[in-house]
Amino acid sequence: MTLTERLTQYEKLMRLDKPIGILLLLWPTLWGQWLASNGRPDGLILWIFVMGVVLMRSAGCVINDYADRHIDPHVARTRERPLAAGTVSPKEALLLAAGLSLLAFLLILPLNKLVLGLSVIALFLAASYPFTKRFFAIPQAYLGIAFGFGIPMSYAALRGEVPLEAWVLLAANTFWAIAYDTQYAMVDRADDLKIGIKTSAITFGRFDLAAIAVCYGVTLALLAWVGWQRNLGMAFYGGLVVAAAIALYHMVLIRTRDPQQCFRAFLHNTWFGAAVFGGIALGYV
Numbered sequence: 109m110t111l112t113e114r115l116t117q118y119e120k121l122m123r124l125d126k127p128i129g130i131l132l133l134l135w136p137t138l139w140g141q142w143l144a145s146n147g148r149p150d151g152l153i154l155w156i157f158v159m160g161v162v163l164m165r166s167a168g169c170v171i172n173d174y175a176d177r178h179i180d181p182h183v184a185r186t187r188e189r190p191l192a193a194g195t196v197s198p199k200e201a202l203l204l205a206a207g208l209s210l211l212a213f214l215l216i217l218p219l220n221k222l223v224l225g226l227s228v229i230a231l232f233l234a235a236s237y238p239f240t241k242r243f244f245a246i247p248q249a250y251l252g253i254a255f256g257f258g259i260p261m262s263y264a265a266l267r268g269e270v271p272l273e274a275w276v277l278l279a280a281n282t283f284w285a286i287a288y289d290t291q292y293a294m295v296d297r298a299d300d301l302k303i304g305i306k307t308s309a310i311t312f313g314r315f316d317l318a319a320i321a322v323c324y325g326v327t328l329a330l331l332a333w334v335g336w337q338r339n340l341g342m343a344f345y346g347g348l349v350v351a352a353a354i355a356l357y358h359m360v361l362i363r364t365r366d367p368q369q370c371f372r373a374f375l376h377n378t379w380f381g382a383a384v385f386g387g388i389a390l391g392y393v
Contacts, residue, residue, distance in 0.1 A: 121170055222270070
């Protein structure tokens with residue numbers, strides 16, 4: 109295998125060719141950056157967090173594929189991933205994940221000690237999430253905490269503390285993640301049942317659509333509470349209305365539980381996150 113071919117396999121392993129994961133991790137981080145700074149984020153801190161999102165999401169994908177290297181070959185959608193297909197070795201994957209994590213840690217060294225402490229928790233969440241599918245009934249909730257941990261870290265970096273508001277935002281992101289990742293899990297439900305791993309799509313069963321709708325509702329309610337506490341203007345609530353309309357569109361897409369439509373709804377969730385961020389940013393403008 110040539111160097112170019114190997115780098116291409118690493119790119120696929122990090123899912124850089126599929127940026128939806130980066131976006132779903134980026135939006136809650138941006139919510140935290142804008143709210144913690146009252147709409148005036150520090151340029152250097154913002155750059156550090158955006159680069160950290162890319163690095164940690166990439167590391168998380170590598171760790172996920174390492175954990176699932178014996179499972180992915182049995183799932184139609186994942187059998188061609190580099191580890192499952194054998195084009196990248198487990199040792200290479202571990203070294204790549206370690207290198208990406210180290211780069212992410214080096215990025216935050218200029219920040220305060222609270223951020224450094226929270227980064228250890230963030231790394232633990234990212235590294236342990238792939239294994240929760242073995243024993244957690246709703247591993248998507250764990251994913252939501254991991255994907256939203258940029259929120260308390262943003263408050264720590266910009267304010268030197270993590271107030272209640274940050275944890276409410278993290279809870280909102282957790283419910284949103286359960287909604288969108290259940291849609292994702294509905295794509296693989298048949299294969300996951302055969303393999304025996306746990307997902308929210310399996311746990312919710314025939315109540316999956318209702319559970320997704322409730323999670324969207326709780327997400328919007330928690331975000332509205334933050335806006336009310338902050339006295340954010342109509343632009344913020346306009347963003348929430350757009351996000352609610354997007355959530356309703358997703359419910360229409362998945363109503364028949366068709367795997368392709370469920371995957372389409374999952375991918376479209378970036379617009380939900382963008383609508384919320386747009387409302388926050390415009391609320392400060």
